Amino acid sequence: MSTPLTENDRSTDLATLLQNDWALDSTRDAIGKTYVFKNFIEAFGFMTRAALWAEKWNHHPEWSNVYKTVNVSLTTHDVDGLSDLNIKLAKKMDALAG
């Protein structure tokens, strides 16, 4: 179950993420971030940890990886835009990335 972000969520939780290198997608209600790690092991290690949380929460990122770089995009199809689950996963990813 996911809940669309309220205006209050956007001015608090979302605003905090946007101050932490997340960016709004220009074409849809989504947020994205690029993580750069030391090497592939660190990058894929991050993805693996995030994947386990994503599966546990049944909320999955759209993401790509080129060597030490991971690009993430988060949105929620069920609500056709950003939801509380996106905020939760974004915060978790930031924590996992250290």
Place this chain on the structure above:
Amino acid sequence: MSTPLTENDRSTDLATLLQNDWALDSTRDAIGKTYVFKNFIEAFGFMTRAALWAEKWNHHPEWSNVYKTVNVSLTTHDVDGLSDLNIKLAKKMDALAG
């Protein structure tokens, strides 16, 4: 160490991959394939197995994942195009994907 594909490699190994749903990139000397799995666990499981081979061989894919779909692109920067390593990793990925 990677070796650029010879014309013979292209008419044999590469041709075989192209018959197996790999496609030449229209903008650079690279090959790509889209794998569709049953769910995220299967998709990310495939990525994890492929990642270990990629790291072992020090040759990494460019790839993206959206839930059960994995898009892969292979090229070799050292030779500015396709090399024997791309063929090797493509074959391995096909084997891992079952």
